[in-house]
Amino acid sequence: MYNNLEAEIARKKIKKPDIAEKIGRTYNTLNLKISGKYPFTYDEALIIHESFFPECDFKELFKKSDLKNVS
Numbered sequence: 001m002y003n004n005l006e007a008e009i010a011r012k013k014i015k016k017p018d019i020a021e022k023i024g025r026t027y028n029t030l031n032l033k034i035s036g037k038y039p040f041t042y043d044e045a046l047i048i049h050e051s052f053f054p055e056c057d058f059k060e061l062f063k064k065s066d067l068k069n070v071s
Contacts, residue, residue, distance in 0.1 A: 001036045003065045008053050023047050036064060 009016065020030040023044045032038045040048075040062065049058050 001065050002034050002040075002062060004056075004061050004063055005048075006034055008056060008061060012052070014052055019048060019052060022051055 008014075009019070016030055017027050020027045023030070025033070025044070029038070033040050033044075045058070045062050049056065049061060053061055
């Protein structure tokens with residue numbers, strides 16, 4: 001799961017359908033990618049970063065957290 005990305009979306013009150021449209025994916029597909037079930041392509045991540053979160057560190061924004069290691 002991309003917790004940092006999810007947090008920034010909420011913090012900036014960005015609508016997920018807007019992000020999905022910008023990267024050419026459906027809302028459902030975007031949610032699957034954010035949850036970690038499908039990977040973001042580099043191009044998708046770059047578009048999201050440059051269009052919505054240019055002030056954020058790219059690596060931190062797309063840092064993936066592994067829920068299996070949470071105890």
